[in-house]
Amino acid sequence: MLRDGAMRGKTIIVTGGGTGLGKSITRYLLQLGANVTICSRRQAVLDETARELMSEPDRPADAGEVLAIQCDVRNPAEIEQVISQTIEKFGKIDGLLNNSAGNFISPTERLSYKAFDTIVDIVLRGTYYFTLAVGKYWIENSIPGVVLNISTTYASTGSGYVVPSAVAKGGALIMTKSLAAEWGKYGIRLNAIAPGPFPTKGAWDRLFPEPLASVMDPTKRIPLKRVGEHGELANLAAYLLSDYSGFITGETVTIDGGEVLAAGEFNHLEQVSSEQWDMIEQSIKQANRASKKEGQ
Numbered sequence: 001m002l003r004d005g006a007m008r009g010k011t012i013i014v015t016g017g018g019t020g021l022g023k024s025i026t027r028y029l030l031q032l033g034a035n036v037t038i039c040s041r042r043q044a045v046l047d048e049t050a051r052e053l054m055s056e057p058d059r060p061a062d063a064g065e066v067l068a069i070q071c072d073v074r075n076p077a078e079i080e081q082v083i084s085q086t087i088e089k090f091g092k093i094d095g096l097l098n099n100s101a102g103n104f105i106s107p108t109e110r111l112s113y114k115a116f117d118t119i120v121d122i123v124l125r126g127t128y129y130f131t132l133a134v135g136k137y138w139i140e141n142s143i144p145g146v147v148l149n150i151s152t153t154y155a156s157t158g159s160g161y162v163v164p165s166a167v168a169k170g171g172a173l174i175m176t177k178s179l180a181a182e183w184g185k186y187g188i189r190l191n192a193i194a195p196g197p198f199p200t201k202g203a204w205d206r207l208f209p210e211p212l213a214s215v216m217d218p219t220k221r222i223p224l225k226r227v228g229e230h231g232e233l234a235n236l237a238a239y240l241l242s243d244y245s246g247f248i249t250g251e252t253v254t255i256d257g258g259e260v261l262a263a264g265e266f267n268h269l270e271q272v273s274s275e276q277w278d279m280i281e282q283s284i285k286q287a288n289r290a291s292k293k294e295g296q
């Protein structure tokens with residue numbers, strides 16, 4: 001979507017950049033010329049992704065470089081390491097993509113305290129620790145930076161069976177808006193993306209496992225009748241991390257094929273057939289005629 005080289009000279013940190021959506025966004029940022037630090041808990045996964053992305057056959061000659069650093073986003077000391085090693089390698093940091101997450105479906109009453117903490121700590125604590133650390137660096141060095149948080153649609157609507165994730169993503173969304181207001185004066189922007197279903201191994205293994213996958217079709221409730229493509233999300237993320245979105249801050253962009261609109265009270269009428277609509281129309285018109293007569 002963006003022109004070639006649109007992110008040249010930029011350095012972006014992508015948490016959870018070794019897999020899934022983080023990896024797809026990293027691939028696109030590199031193609032656009034950005035240098036990218038990817039970080040997460042598993043160094044071997046990060047190294048393999050870095051090797052793959054640096055040796056892709058269609059990699060442009062002026063593509064950016066990848067740096068892979070082990071980091072648990074719940075650990076401030078490891079976050080500081082990512083920041084210092086990124087500055088050492090690339091000179092500065094321009095953007096942060098908070099993409100790391102932990103999640104699984106479960107009736108909430110089955111969760112232990114530790115299970116709840118685990119999700120909230122990765123998603124909420126990890127997001128505010130990383131944002132705080134990078135934000136301090138930007139403010140101290142008068143660098144205008146951009147933070148993009150990968151949220152979910154249920155961060156706003158709420159959702160059963162993923163309650164720790166909803167709580168944590170909801171908190172991160174409020175942080176996005178709150179800091180957008182507070183740090184705008186430093187030239188720091190914060191935005192969020194709320195994706196609907198985009199197939200990844202991480203999400204499907206934990207949110208759409210068997211036997212659910214055999215009996216449920218997630219596209220049924222989506223007005224556009226399909227799941228998202230990684231390239232669609234990467235386009236949006238690159239735009240929101242780029243200077244082209246320079247006047248957008250505190251915003252959440254939903255990219256879900258209309259799934260979140262399912263709450264609309266009459267949307268279930270999609271199941272009504274054309275013949276049934278003929279009958280319904282006649283019935284309503286009959287009622288209209290009757291009420292007119294009553295008024296005469």
Ligand SMILES: CCCCCCC/C=C/C(=O)SCCNC(=O)CCNC(=O)[C@H](O)C(C)(C)COP(=O)(O)OP(=O)(O)OC[C@H]1O[C@@H](n2cnc3c(N)ncnc32)[C@H](O)[C@@H]1OP(=O)(O)O
Nearest residue numbers: 101102103104106112114115118152197202203207208218
């Ligand atoms: C189909 C439509 C999809 C729409 C998408 C909707 C939005 C998607 C949002 C996402 O976030 S997708 C991202 C998913 N990716 C990941 O979660 C990757 C990382 N996840 C993990 O590493 C694990 O899943 C983890 C559990 C989050 C963390 O692993 P860790 O090794 O640190 O923890 P554990 O020691 O294994 O577990 C901690 C704690 O949690 C309990 N637990 C784990 N799984 C379950 C479960 N299924 N049900 C109940 N409890 C569970 C586990 O037992 C531990 O608690 P204690 O027993 O020690 O008390």
Ligand SMILES: NC(=O)C1=CN([C@@H]2O[C@H](COP(=O)(O)OP(=O)(O)OC[C@H]3O[C@@H](n4cnc5c(N)ncnc54)[C@H](OP(=O)(O)O)[C@@H]3O)[C@@H](O)[C@H]2O)C=CC1
Nearest residue numbers: 016019020021040041042072073100101197198200202203
């Ligand atoms: N796929 C989808 O349909 C949707 C996804 N999302 C969001 O998109 C983002 C990416 O998810 P997706 O690509 O699907 O799933 P993945 O499981 O592929 O991505 C999650 C990433 O988080 C990393 N991670 C987990 N725990 C930690 C930790 N403690 N510290 C650092 N990194 C950690 C994982 O790496 P490692 O294990 O090496 O630490 C992994 O790379 C998440 O924020 C998710 O909530 C939102 C809506 C829909």
